[in-house]
Amino acid sequence: MRIGEVAERAGVPIKTIRYYEEIGVLASARRLPSGYRDFEPEVVERLRFVRASQALGLTLGEIREIVAYRDHGDAPCAYVLELLRHRRDQCAARIAELRLAEQALDALVERSAHLRPEDCPATGVCHLISREA
């Protein structure tokens, strides 16, 4: 299967597939006499795996580690589990941060309803934000 078909089936740009190969997320593809890459059909599945992992917040570096385990013949389960746990914690932490920011933003937007531009002091940049400091 040539790169264009893989790209279409997996829904990943051609450039990206070559990039994945370059950084080791995909193994180097076999070549046709023409020099064209010749992929196994399984690579489509692997690309979906990569995209699914990305959607969960794993980095390409982590994904490369996972597929390296598999390509060495080991089941990556324990490593994957560790990554997933870590990533879940990061998620939770990030959500907490964003909630705080959201609340602060909400309070600011709310407060602005009660302010008139004339109340702006001449000093500083914008007391809407800087009073927050």
Next chain:
Amino acid sequence: MRIGEVAERAGVPIKTIRYYEEIGVLASARRLPSGYRDFEPEVVERLRFVRASQALGLTLGEIREIVAYRDHGDAPCAYVLELLRHRRDQCAARIAELRLAEQALDALVERSAHLRPEDCPATGVCHLISREA
């Protein structure tokens, strides 16, 4: 005030201050005969404003716009308000995304408690993740 003192008072690295000046987040500082930057004390306040804005998720590009309003003599209130609203909506959207990812990760971690490595199929990379696709 020289750059080192500003850096210390505002808690911002020297390099970063020069960078802010370069991209227009800070106005170009006056210079001493030696060539050293000579800052007004107010720049410390402005740096705090920049950091507070960043903490709310505004980009340096947006912050530059805000201070540009102020430096042209206009109160940036309306513009700031628009940014804040937009940013709040982005925040909410991102939180929703992360919640989904968190739930998926949680389900995966949970499920892994009931799987043994022996159950791993030989094909694919890791069915823990790829079944999710």
Next chain:
DNA sequence: CTTGACTCTCCAGTGCACTGGATGCTTTAC
């Protein structure tokens, strides 16, 4: 007067994940 701390500019690199463009060979369709 020397040493060390401070500052200057300029260039380049980081991290992450791509993306674009130039240039040229190969394959496919008509």
Next chain:
DNA sequence: GTAAAGCATCCAGTGCACTGGAGAGTCAAG
């Protein structure tokens, strides 16, 4: 046979916000 589509490599750029280092000038203390 020719034109278009597909593929190849290589280099370089994107966006964001810095960060590091080289090489050189300046200032304060002893």
